[in-house]
Amino acid sequence: MTQETPATLMIRAIPGVGWLAMSAPAPTRQAARVPTLQVRTHAVADPGDLLDLIPANDSVSTWVRRGDGMVAWGEAARIDTAGATRMLDADAWFGRLREGADISDDVDLPGTGLIAFGSFSFDDDAPAGGALIVPRVVVGRRAGHAWITTIDPDGAAPLAIDGDRAPLALPTDVTYSPGAVTPQEWKAKVADAVARIRAGEAAKIVLARDVWATSSSPLDPRALVTRFSHAYPTTWAFAVDGLVGATPEMLIRRERRMVASRVLAGTIRRTGDDERDLAHAAALARSSKDLEEHEFAVESLARALAPFVESANVPEVPSVLHLPNVMHLATDVTAVLQRGADGARPSALRLAAALHPTAAVGGTPTADAVRLVGEIEGMDRGRYAGPVGWIGSEGDGEWCIALRCGALDPADPRRIRLFAGCGIVAASDPGAELDETEAKLEPMRQALLG
Incomplete structure (x- = not known):
């Protein structure tokens, strides 16, 4: 060591x-x-x-x-x-x-x-x-x-000091470059996924893409997470081991016997006009394509959670979650934990391990869809769309899905790799799906403004 x-x-x-x-x-x-x-x-x-x-x-x-x-x-x-x-x-x-x-x-x-x-x-x-x-x-x-x-830890002791924290270092002169694939190449991958879905290989495949952002000065995770938190206060703003973001999707929250999970699937971009956004929200709530995608994700979550709970409340109809840049179909699932064979209730991290990956980030059926993601997507997601969160002394904790996030480059402190993805179903249009990823990248781009 x-x-x-x-x-x-x-x-x-x-x-x-x-x-x-x-x-x-x-x-x-x-x-x-x-x-x-x-x-x-x-x-x-x-x-x-x-x-x-x-x-x-x-x-x-x-x-x-x-x-x-x-x-x-x-x-x-x-x-x-x-x-x-x-x-x-x-x-x-x-x-x-x-x-x-x-x-x-x-x-x-x-x-x-x-x-x-x-x-x-x-x-x-x-x-x-x-x-x-x-x-x-x-x-x-x-x-x-x-x-x-x-x-x-062993042998460590507190030290008395004077002084305060260093000022936040804001990004400067940020430029963007394609990640593993260009936008046009990614649209072709969406078309491939649609063809495979129509051929019966899966019902839904979640595809992601990445973009590199480079600042002329080292990036400060404190500045990024502060901007995320202030701009998107209803999301969970996080920074963990170089992964920084603001995710709206709670994979699992455990407090004593109670657990809760939020499923997001089905998205539309906001326009900035309140009346138009209300009309778009109503259209989203009626969209057969988005409702189908959302139902896949909710059913996936409920099945994975069932072995661990005595009872669960799964709403039949989703709500529309309004965020500053997009709107999502959302379902909040709650449940009561049961004890396992060892007499203990599973920890929040144990539950996260059981639930990941959900249909919201992999697809349906999950095993088939995740295999197809590996064949089609053309990149290593790293920790994007994986669980991020915390666990406490009694097994309580909160684990979200790492969305709307970026991974700082350990080899170059000026660079960060940004991610966004969307669920592809039989009715998906490659151009519309690319637009959806651009909307989901917007929080990271805003956080990187100088």
């Missing part, structure tokens, strides 16, 4: 806490090592905008919606996983961490105590399967309660 000189992590003064800093040892990257962690959570006065607290640091994790959530930095422990069991392996590792940790939690809310943030690949065969990271410092707010958690 590589040894590095400890860095210093900073946070500005938080009411009730004062200045706080931690020494950050080199990240733990050996899957077999399970360090002993000292975890301390204390209530604090409202810290204001959580995103204003994040220092300049190589390891930043954020999870914010409507101003609540968590921001974190540093690495107390980490596991990198790959393959079909990547999420289950990470979940088991976190369970061992929890068993050996010394945890004192004065707040006792989902997200307090021991916590880890993670991001995992879409594809089982992706070279970089994903990571689960336990941070050094977490500041959170939920339902009017605020807290700070410090997590000390």
